[in-house]
Amino acid sequence: MIARRRLFPLSPFARHALFAAVISLALAACGPARDDGVVDVAIVGSDEGMRTPGLRLPFAAQHLRAATAQGLVRLDATGLVVPGIAERWIVTDDGASYIFRIREFDLPGGGRLTAQAVRDSLRRTVARLEGTSLGLDLERVRDIRAMTGRVVEIRLDGPMPELLQLLAQPELGLAVGDAPLGPMRIVDPDEGGDSEPLEGIYLAAMPPELRGLPSQPDWDEGVEPVRLVATDAAAAVEGFSRGAYDVVLGGSIVDFPLAEVGPLSRGTIRLDGVAGLFGLDIRTRTGFLATAENREALIMAIDRPGLIEAFGVGGWTPSERIVPLALPSQTAAEIIDAGTPSWSTLGLDQRRAEAASRVAAYAGSGEGGQVTLRIGMPRGPGADLLFSAIESQFAAIGVASVRVAMDDAPDLAFRERIARYGGAQWFLNQFDCTVSRAVCSEDVDFLLELARDAPSAAEQASYLAEAEAALVALSVYIPFGPPIRWSMVRGGVTGFADNPWGLHPLFPLSGAPI
CATH class of the missing domain: 3.90.76.10 (Dipeptide-binding Protein; Domain 1)
Known part of the structure; x- marks a missing residue:
């Protein structure tokens, strides 16, 4: 049985940033990893995605780029x-x-x-x-x-x-x-060895003098290369189980149950307390979703703690907001509560009663009928659990749900993305019409443009608050709370730490001096 402890920090954002740091399960290893002098890292993704050139980088490619081009x-x-x-x-x-x-x-x-x-x-x-x-x-x-x-x-x-x-x-x-500007470079795994190299990309720490640092005698003593392999979550967990990998990175709620049933006695599950977006985008303004009032009914109907209950994750903080109320980049004077919905003080039963009345009113209208929504979800056991909970909760207000692929013209679509920095601008920029596939507003975009051009922090905060209020009124996104990100780290691995951005640099895993 796995014990979980709940974290009680000082602020809402701190709960987002650190919600699972204490869930790290440092259990003794039942079997050692392969002792080949290499730190083997599996990252959830595809090999093709890991090798993506350019600037639109998947998660695996971000880690490779950060290691080789600082x-x-x-x-x-x-x-x-x-x-x-x-x-x-x-x-x-x-x-x-x-x-x-x-x-x-x-x-x-x-x-x-x-x-x-x-x-x-x-x-x-x-x-x-x-x-x-x-x-x-x-x-x-x-x-x-x-x-x-x-x-x-x-x-x-x-x-x-x-x-x-x-x-x-x-x-x-x-x-x-x-x-190569490092701090690591891609190396040939055949160098100095007679055995057949394993799959993946091999990375070696560059000498300090090639990184603009003073030369250090014996700097490479105890330093190990890192092998990076991109694979699906099931293969990563299975490989961790048999000792093929020392670290698994990039797990999300979509595949979290795989980690729970995996070989917990052989390592540690680590959850990053990240901030970001985790919820459903509303992709269309047709039928029941044509009005903001009806779209809001869906937002009101969600029992957020109930969505995550089946995952058994303690410390996760649900949220009805798009932008967290308190962010690290804000001073106390800059915190403006523009994003708390007017119905947030109502109990769940009251919210669902109001939402159900709106669904019934639409269904009874001349153009109404049974409200059925196509919900785009990724594949994975965690996505299965999440959809089941969403389907049940929408049914409570009279809305039927049909699961479809993410690219199969959904009415609502799963969104989970980690914030790059702790500022309101990041959250609101995700809904800009130039980059978002959700329902959007040129009026909100205009306010965001004014915020970007504002000469002072106070003026910028004011425009951002207006944009947030307008976005909330538009009801284009169903927030659940912060994303869930997990890793698996074998006992004895050094250089890994939980962090609020979900990006785990590979260089420290090599043991090389900074």
């Missing part, structure tokens, strides 16, 4: 922003300029890393991200300049406290010709 800054194992190519930086008093001093070192392929090369790489990336939600997050970047041979300045249209977190995203990794 940016000005990067995330450490706990999710904190730490120096990458930049050795230090300053922020001007008005918050509208960030000045970075890059490390001084020779590139592996010859030549030196210059501020001009860094500037050019960042400019290309920002331009290519246009039309993506990450591109929207970066719209306040006005200019990127090379001030001297080793100094880069990023000028903004106004304060942007989330800039460092954005620069640490894998997509913002620097590309300077074919030179």
Whole structure:
């Protein structure tokens, strides 16, 4: 039997950020992993997805990119922003300029890393991200300049406290010709060995001097290469069971039951207390879903704790909001409660009675009839449990549900995405008409544009609150709470830590010195 402890932090966002850190089940290993001097990591995804070029990166590709192409800054194992190519930086008093001093070192392929090369790489990336939600997050970047041979300045249209977190995203990794910027490089698994190499991509930590750091004698003592394999969740858990993998990354609620029935006595389940979106998008405005009042009825009908009850996850905090009320990037003066629904004080029975009356009114109208909704869900045992709960809860208000594939013209569609930074802008940008497949509003988009152009943090917060209120009134999304992300880590593995962004850097797993 697995004991679970509930976490009681100080704030709602802290519960989102840390909800399952204490669920980590550090159990003794019944069988050792393969002792081959390699840290074997399985990540949920496909091999093709892991090798994706460009900037629209699946989860597995994000981890590979972060390992082999660091940016000005990067995330450490706990999710904190730490120096990458930049050795230090300053922020001007008005918050509208960030000045970075890059490390001084020779590139592996010859030549030196210059501020001009860094500037050019960042400019290309920002331009290519246009039309993506990450591109929207970066719209306040006005200019990127090379001030001297080793100094880069990023000028903004106004304060942007989330800039460092954005620069640490894998997509913002620097590309300077074919030179690897590390902190790891892809290596040939045949080097120095006679045995047949296993599948996957082999990564080795680069020497400190090739990362712009002072040379360290015997730096590689105890350092191990990392083998990264992308596979489905069932194969990852099975491989962990028989000792083929030391770490499994990228599990979600879609496949969480696989971890629960897996070999818990051989390792540890770790849950990241991430923030983000977990719920159902409303994809159409036809039939019953034509009015915001009817769409709101679906939002009111959900028993959020009941959705997760079958998963047995303690500490998860349900939410009726799109944007968490308190975010790390906000000061107390900037917190504006614009997103709490007016019905949130009602009990579940009262909410469902009101929702059922709206369904009945539509069904009794001339164009009504039985309300049946097509719900797009991914495949997986967790998705099966979740759909069963949703179907039952919608039935309680007179709505029938039909499960369809995500790409089969659903009326409602599953959405689960981890926030890249703890700001209201991220949550609201996900519903911008340029990037969202949910019902959207040009009026909300206009308010978000005003927020991005606002000269002060207070003015920006005001526009964001207006946008949030307008989005809530539109009823385009059925929130459940923060996403659920799990990993499996064998006892004895070092360099892994729970973090609020769900991105686990591979470099620390190698044991190499920072």
